[in-house]
Amino acid sequence: MFQGLDENLVFPNPIDQFAQWYNDAQNAQELEPNAMVLATYLPGDYPSARWVLMKEFSTRGWVFFTNYESRKGQELRANPKASLTFYWTSLGRQVRIAGDVGPIDSEESARYFATRPLDSRIGAWASPQSRPLHSRQELVSLFEQKNQEFGQLETIPLPPHWGGYLLQPVYLEFWLFQDHRLHDRIAYQKEAEQAWRIQRLAP
Numbered sequence: 001m002f003q004g005l006d007e008n009l010v011f012p013n014p015i016d017q018f019a020q021w022y023n024d025a026q027n028a029q030e031l032e033p034n035a036m037v038l039a040t041y042l043p044g045d046y047p048s049a050r051w052v053l054m055k056e057f058s059t060r061g062w063v064f065f066t067n068y069e070s071r072k073g074q075e076l077r078a079n080p081k082a083s084l085t086f087y088w089t090s091l092g093r094q095v096r097i098a099g100d101v102g103p104i105d106s107e108e109s110a111r112y113f114a115t116r117p118l119d120s121r122i123g124a125w126a127s128p129q130s131r132p133l134h135s136r137q138e139l140v141s142l143f144e145q146k147n148q149e150f151g152q153l154e155t156i157p158l159p160p161h162w163g164g165y166l167l168q169p170v171y172l173e174f175w176l177f178q179d180h181r182l183h184d185r186i187a188y189q190k191e192a193e194q195a196w197r198i199q200r201l202a203p
Contacts, residue, residue, distance in 0.1 A: 004176070004178065004184055005174060005176040005184035005186055007186050007198055007199065007200045010174070010186055010198065012196065012198070013196060014169070014172040014174075014188040014196060015057070015058070015059055017172075017174060017188075018057065018095060018097075018172070018174075019057075021088075021091075021093055021095060021174070022034075022057070022086075024088075024091060024093075025086075025088040025091060025093070028088065028090045028091055029090075030088050030089070030090060030091075032053070033088065034053050034054040034055070035051055035052075035053060035054075035086075036051070036052060036053070036054050036062075036064075036084045036085060036086050037049050037050070037051055037052075037084065037085040038050060038051075038052045038064065038072060038082060038083075038084055039082060039083045039084075039085070040071075040072050040075035040076055040079070040082050041075065041079060041081075041082075042075050042078055042079055043079070048071060048072065048075060050072065052064045052066065052072075054084075054086075055112065055164070060166065060168065061099065061166045061167050061168040061169060062084060062097065062166070062167045062169070063104060063164050063165070063166050063167075064164065064165055064167075065109065065112060065113075065162070065163060065164045065165070066129075066162070066165065067124070067127070067129035067130075067161055067162050068103070068161050068162065068163060069128075069129065069130075069161045070129035070130040071129075071130040072130075074130075076101050076165065080100055080101045080102055081098070081099070081100055081101065082098070082099070082101045082167060083096060083097060083098040083099075084096070084097040084098075084167060085097075092176060092177030093174070093175065093176055093177070094174075094175040095172065095173070095174055095175070096171075096172065096173040096175070097167065097169050097171070097172050097173075098169065098170060098171040098172075099167045099168045099169040099170050099171070100167070100168050100170065101165050101166065101167045101168075102165065102166060102168075103163055103164065103165055103166075104163065104164040104165065104166050106158065106163060108164060109158055109162070109163035109164045110158040112164065113156075113158045113162070113163075114155070118151075118156075121150075121156045122143060122146050122147050122150055122151065122156065123143060123146075124159050124162045125146045125149075125150065125156075125159050125162075126139070126142040126143040126145070126146040126147075127139065127142070127143075128142070169190070170189070170190045171187070171188065171189055171190065172187070172188045173185060173186070173187045173188070173201070174186045174187075174188075175203075178203075181203060182203060183203035184200075184203070185200065185201040185202070185203055186198065186199075186200055186201070187199055187200075187201050
């Protein structure tokens with residue numbers, strides 16, 4: 001059994017609580033501690049969820065990058081609300097986050113884009129993400145075309161259809177595995193600019 005989670009002992013601010021848990025996940029050598037499930041939704045359609053990588057978190061929120069024309073990009077443009085879920089198996093911990101989402105500044109996206117491996121930058125130009133393909137060879141051919149176009153350049157420009165999103169949280173929940181399914185669940189609900197209401201939930 002894991003050491004319990006007490007609502008009277010957690011940090012007053014959920015960002016600090018997440019930072020502690022994320023640091024623990026890194027120290028526990030989780031395979032991808034920054035992997036998170038991003039869930040989006042359009043009224044009248046089915047919810048859509050997929051794994052993405054968190055690239056940054058801070059007091060302003062959680063940042064991830066993607067193709068703006070992908071399914072997730074289209075859904076976030078139509079309904080700029082989403083949720084994130086982290087799960088760290090070795091620690092028996094899960095974090096759920098819900099909030100409002102919007103694109104980050106293009107200059108910030110360009111700075112991150114420049115740090116990506118060369119093939120990843122070319123791939124961002126080549127892949128028509130979420131659109132149908134006739135075959136894998138079609139995707140390979142698109143990559144080869146962009147590789148010829150950009151491969152010799154010293155700097156590859158940021159694609160206009162690619163960049164970062166920021167999720168600003170309004171709700172966070174910290175879940176800790178316990179025996180007999182008597183798990184600990186501590187929720188933070190935003191009530192004002194800097195105020196969070198903390199409460200325990202039944203598992």
